[in-house]
Amino acid sequence: MSHEELAHPELVAGVTVDDDSQDLSRSEVILKGALAAGAVYGTFMVGPYVRKALAMSGGGDVDILNFALTLEYLETKFYEEAKTRARAKGELKALVDLIAKDEAEHVEALTATVKQLGGKPVAEPKFEFDYNDTAGFLKLAQTFEDTGVSAYNGAGPQIKSKDVLAAAGSIVQVEARHAAAIRIQNGAEPSPEAFDPPLDEMQVLKAVEPFIA
């Protein structure tokens, strides 16, 4: 296999995901979009980008909302605990309080929406967070917030209801704001990339699994 072929496995995967000759428009758009974006960011970014956004199983909006709810449970618990465990002071303490409140509101909203759609809100898992100091807390917080942003971004194109999509959008922007603020506390760039990469459900689960007891 030539170097050229090896250089673009993600792109090929991205295009073939939707290999349905009946639906020319869709694969055409994916191909064009991937090629165009590939020209800009390099294929490295684009292959997974297109593929992940389309790869999530079509479990419906209730499943997506319940998945988001699980992540919000995790964040809520994490920040609630952090109020006493993270030894945060001053600006960071205020930030922890603010984020804890936002995440709890996300839990409420997602729970209510699952019910409105006729679904059953998923039960809250038991979580365990392993850290001993402020630095350890911040490291985990950054992971959770960045993962949360990517999880919503990955799920977005799978959402069928316009209203659920708009609501998820209003939450993900807040997650992104949290992520930026936490990253600044960590001495990291608030926006590491020009595009927040999407993650699919499996990748998100893998990221949060170690914290589910």
Add this chain to the structure above:
Amino acid sequence: MKDKLKDPVSRRKFMALSGGSAAAAAFLAACGSDDSSSTMATTTGADGMGGGMADGETAQFGKGDLGIVNYALTLEYLEAAFYADVVKSGLFKGAELKAIEKFGREEAEHVEALTQAAKSLGGKPAAEPKVEFPLEDAQAVVELAATVENLGAAAYLGQAANIKSPEVLASALAIHSVEGRHAAALNGMLGVSITPDGAFAKPADAQTVLKSVEPFIVG
């Protein structure tokens, strides 16, 4: 080409099946939110270039997704030019200058991506507007940057649910959250809340956004 873009299994079709308005009600209740945004572009006006009602508030930039992409592109042009001017102004040094340069580079990447997206939709990318910003003192510039970024984030949020192509939506979402990150960082620099709307960010419709940036567009 444009007709083909209308995926038979479109979001709209699903909308009717999935009880969307109930979800909205739940969220609105949870947010304690106020009015929803207007979709009428009365002052900026569709000048006959766009289509009918279906294209809504971004019709002046093109039909459907192309209109949304070109609307976003216009805003990104504005942001990229703003940061480029700020960098040249000499008002910032050190870490602040580095942060501004990075934000500027990211906006420039958004411009490139949206230009490509417009082309991939078979359309003509929006032209770069001529812009001018007041750049007198550092504090005022950071305030303006925060205003622009918060507005940009709200603009993407206002359009997300109108986007039909999953690919365009994925790209818009990837940009939207970065605008949110920028906005939060700048709000933080100013000592104002990183989440000014609370736990749920509010969208802005195109008319509101365009009116807000109008003072900076000189041609």
